[in-house]
Amino acid sequence: MNKIHVTTTVNGDPVEYLCEPQETLLDVLRNQLRLTGAKEGCGTGDCGACSVTLNGRLVCSCLVLAAEAGGQEVATVEGIADGDNLHILQKKILEHAALQCGVCTPGILVAAKALLEKHPDPTEVEARYWLAGNLCRCTGYDKIITAVMDAAAEMRGA
Amino acid sequence: MVKVTIWGSLRAATDGAAEVEVEAQNFKQVMSELERNYPGLQAQIAAGASLAIDGKIYREAWFTPVYPDSEVVLMPFMVGG
Amino acid sequence: MALDTEKREFKIIGTRPLRPDGIDKVTGRALYGADMVAPGMLEGKILRSPHAHARIVSIDASAALALQGVKAVVTASDFSEAKGELMQNILENCMAQDKALYHGHAVAAVAATSETIAKQALKLIKVDYEVLPHVTEIEDAVKPDAPVLRPDRRAKGAPEGTPANITNLSNFGHGDLEAGFAKADLIIERSFRTESTHQGYIEPHACLASMGPDGKADLWCCTQGHYAVRDMCASFLGMSLSQLRVTASEIGGGFGGKTVVFIEPVALALSRKAGKPVKMAMTREEVFKASGPTPSSLADIKIGMTKGGKITAAHAKLRFQGGAFPSGTIDLGAMCAFAAYDLEAVRAEGFNVMTNRPREAAYRAPGAPIGVYPVEALIDELCIELGLDPLDVRLLNAADKGTKSSYGPTFEAIGLKATLEAAKAHRHYNTPLGPNQGRGVSCGFWFNFGGSTSVSMSVNDDGTVAVTEGNPDIGGSRASVGMMAAEELGIPYENIRTIVADTNSIGFNDPTHGSRVTFSVGLATIEAARDAIKKMCTRVAKIWDIDPDAVMWEDGHARPAGENAGNYEPMSLAEIAAIASKTGGPIAGHYEVNADSAGVSFGVHLADIEVDPETGFSTVLRYTVFQDAGKAIHPAYVEGQMQGGAAQGIGWAMNEEYIYGKDGLLQNAGFLDYRIPVASDLPPIEAVILEIPNPGHPYGVRGVGETAIVPPLAAVSNAVSRAIGKRMRALPMSPPKILKVIKG
Numbered sequence: 001m002n003k004i005h006v007t008t009t010v011n012g013d014p015v016e017y018l019c020e021p022q023e024t025l026l027d028v029l030r031n032q033l034r035l036t037g038a039k040e041g042c043g044t045g046d047c048g049a050c051s052v053t054l055n056g057r058l059v060c061s062c063l064v065l066a067a068e069a070g071g072q073e074v075a076t077v078e079g080i081a082d083g084d085n086l087h088i089l090q091k092k093i094l095e096h097a098a099l100q101c102g103v104c105t106p107g108i109l110v111a112a113k114a115l116l117e118k119h120p121d122p123t124e125v126e127a128r129y130w131l132a133g134n135l136c137r138c139t140g141y142d143k144i145i146t147a148v149m150d151a152a153a154e155m156r157g158a
Numbered sequence: 159m160v161k162v163t164i165w166g167s168l169r170a171a172t173d174g175a176a177e178v179e180v181e182a183q184n185f186k187q188v189m190s191e192l193e194r195n196y197p198g199l200q201a202q203i204a205a206g207a208s209l210a211i212d213g214k215i216y217r218e219a220w221f222t223p224v225y226p227d228s229e230v231v232l233m234p235f236m237v238g239g
Numbered sequence: 240m241a242l243d244t245e246k247r248e249f250k251i252i253g254t255r256p257l258r259p260d261g262i263d264k265v266t267g268r269a270l271y272g273a274d275m276v277a278p279g280m281l282e283g284k285i286l287r288s289p290h291a292h293a294r295i296v297s298i299d300a301s302a303a304l305a306l307q308g309v310k311a312v313v314t315a316s317d318f319s320e321a322k323g324e325l326m327q328n329i330l331e332n333c334m335a336q337d338k339a340l341y342h343g344h345a346v347a348a349v350a351a352t353s354e355t356i357a358k359q360a361l362k363l364i365k366v367d368y369e370v371l372p373h374v375t376e377i378e379d380a381v382k383p384d385a386p387v388l389r390p391d392r393r394a395k396g397a398p399e400g401t402p403a404n405i406t407n408l409s410n411f412g413h414g415d416l417e418a419g420f421a422k423a424d425l426i427i428e429r430s431f432r433t434e435s436t437h438q439g440y441i442e443p444h445a446c447l448a449s450m451g452p453d454g455k456a457d458l459w460c461c462t463q464g465h466y467a468v469r470d471m472c473a474s475f476l477g478m479s480l481s482q483l484r485v486t487a488s489e490i491g492g493g494f495g496g497k498t499v500v501f502i503e504p505v506a507l508a509l510s511r512k513a514g515k516p517v518k519m520a521m522t523r524e525e526v527f528k529a530s531g532p533t534p535s536s537l538a539d540i541k542i543g544m545t546k547g548g549k550i551t552a553a554h555a556k557l558r559f560q561g562g563a564f565p566s567g568t569i570d571l572g573a574m575c576a577f578a579a580y581d582l583e584a585v586r587a588e589g590f591n592v593m594t595n596r597p598r599e600a601a602y603r604a605p606g607a608p609i610g611v612y613p614v615e616a617l618i619d620e621l622c623i624e625l626g627l628d629p630l631d632v633r634l635l636n637a638a639d640k641g642t643k644s645s646y647g648p649t650f651e652a653i654g655l656k657a658t659l660e661a662a663k664a665h666r667h668y669n670t671p672l673g674p675n676q677g678r679g680v681s682c683g684f685w686f687n688f689g690g691s692t693s694v695s696m697s698v699n700d701d702g703t704v705a706v707t708e709g710n711p712d713i714g715g716s717r718a719s720v721g722m723m724a725a726e727e728l729g730i731p732y733e734n735i736r737t738i739v740a741d742t743n744s745i746g747f748n749d750p751t752h753g754s755r756v757t758f759s760v761g762l763a764t765i766e767a768a769r770d771a772i773k774k775m776c777t778r779v780a781k782i783w784d785i786d787p788d789a790v791m792w793e794d795g796h797a798r799p800a801g802e803n804a805g806n807y808e809p810m811s812l813a814e815i816a817a818i819a820s821k822t823g824g825p826i827a828g829h830y831e832v833n834a835d836s837a838g839v840s841f842g843v844h845l846a847d848i849e850v851d852p853e854t855g856f857s858t859v860l861r862y863t864v865f866q867d868a869g870k871a872i873h874p875a876y877v878e879g880q881m882q883g884g885a886a887q888g889i890g891w892a893m894n895e896e897y898i899y900g901k902d903g904l905l906q907n908a909g910f911l912d913y914r915i916p917v918a919s920d921l922p923p924i925e926a927v928i929l930e931i932p933n934p935g936h937p938y939g940v941r942g943v944g945e946t947a948i949v950p951p952l953a954a955v956s957n958a959v960s961r962a963i964g965k966r967m968r969a970l971p972m973s974p975p976k977i978l979k980v981i982k983g
Contacts, residue, residue, distance in 0.1 A: 231648045
């Protein structure tokens, strides 16, 4: 088995790993780096539960090969809070009870953060379309969208 | 005696009767008497059955009392999602 | 039971505190089924049938076992014989025996040192299949010459000539139908169809099993009920219950689909054979192919109505397809179909039919959406024909306290009329519609259940309290349980930590299903708190040297009561706890109960939908849910249940369906082709909570989890039908299907 040596950064920390050519970034994050915040809901890029950013760009980590992450900046849900200080999005998701089972929540947070970094003042429709790649089966999205819009407003004001 | 309503698909076991009378003071006695008087009900009761007593559904509550004027309805053992 | 709602003001109940597991869930720390590891762990994978129906002539695993890294292979022969028909069916669904009964049915499983090797090993297992004719649709499965799945499973007591695939006969109702129809001014009879849908939880089934050479085992898994998992797995592996400890992980959605086992006994069998821990996780494709969808259905509904809108008689003939095994969901569908109405003559009858599809599993109010949809759709058609307002007609016929329900018992106090009146008065119902828009109305009903429940709580020395319960928290129940404990004890919510314990740590608990948790666990929590309070009052009575009955509990303090009032300084829970070892030892409360009196639940939904007449594409413009929650403990999570149930029902109505080809194979086993609603598909969903207290719970709680999935099917269908001016009578109403009706 020929493994590939990869050097990258995850949530700002330097990371090295050996991966098989077919292994996905999600596999390595979860199984080697033990960052299990990203979830495998489908493995085919349809559910968004494995969302991470690669150099700031929102991707499904199940569709990225682990070898492709070399030399890039990977950001996962584990890096959203600043130490003990929750990000505004995390606070708003909690305040608005915008999670039930919580398994889609890491992906939603990563995707919503990417949205607000690019579009600090989205309309509700824009937020809904941006998050259309993140399936949630529990909430009907209502409280998630409310939380994201509330976070956006607070971040603009901050 | 307590009147027990039997749901449609079980009436083959009660000679077509929609309502039967049993001598019982509680849930368990209702079930035992039904099984004794109508052996055709045994399979269903063994597989699971509930009783609605005065509008409340009891799934396995042997000592819940029933009175002569109680409304008692035999129902399937029900589960939710 | 006396209603506390009538005699006290709540301090915590009805507020919206943060959930205690929230920070773990927004930071990625929470551990779900697939997030656990163990030293020396193997990866398990399942070989599944590529055929819809086939006899398994032989299985040769020698080449797989010879592959380096492969540690065990199991087949049906590695399991014990299950007791009783239901358990036998669940076991056979986990692992095929002499026949593969559907596309994706598990046939063998392998454990290896890596997932890659396990996948290679699956390819090396040689299964000799004798392919049999298959059947996947209701119409075909009831034909006299249909392929028969299991001749011995035909409904017992079925009349001579009943087709062999028919399993569960159902028949509920009362009154004289003929006389009822004779009184009608208008009788309409229509046929409806619904397709199988999947619960669609985002987390696939996953577990980690570890059995030692002494036969003791631990199982970590995502489930709605770890005690049920323990009981089923122990039975299938021939273990005693005390030898198997099951811990429920955080659960990524279940909706009924995680009340039964699929991979858990297989992982245990592999671990037993390999002597190492085995982790298994389903792929999404496996979830669709082999975990439970709902039944599909055909329905013939006949309703008679007077000119004034009074229903004179109602008759439903339902046929459910519940996959390759018998299914009692038809009973629930038949019982719920007409439950919202006060009817003199009503009958709902039907049967279940077996097909070469996966075994049906419970999905939120199982059977109710399928039973209620055609009834609510036909009532809407009657309203249009007679020129009547759909809410007025429902109000006129609504069941109320004292109504003999369509399934037998007489209703106690129920909230249907109040819910309908709230819908009628709401601004949504009185907002004008634009062109190509329609407004749909539907009622929904669910029983709600209680069940076996155990709760214990320890009063810590510092005055905080540890609450231990045994029901996996799917939607915020740790919060509502903690709130009820805090309310009853009179201490701050923040001073309570609620955990969901493993099967060894607390008594039995029925699964998190049937909308039972806030009701039953809440009831047991309140009683456990009262038990602890009684003990604390007894201690304080000793300290004060007065009669225990002369000590009362108020606001988190023991206070002297009656003639002693004012004679002693009240003692707080923290003060009592701090000296517990001196006054007799640790203080704890517990309560175990098989809770009844859950109280039935009704909901009314309003849907506004616009249909593009060129393409058949429909857009949900506005959606409002009205539901009786009894007392809402944490209103935000009650709203969440109402909104989430509505969204699932909208998906069921508009897009979701299992599609089988003529080859009997599932065509759309993935989220791309099985489309659940995404954020941009839905409008805001307004949730209007009505609080008609349930007399069977000390705080008046009613289950709320399931009812909200019942009304959307007809609410959406009625809205689309009104928008296009023609009746839709089949789900899902995807754009091509709507277009066909528009053009037809």
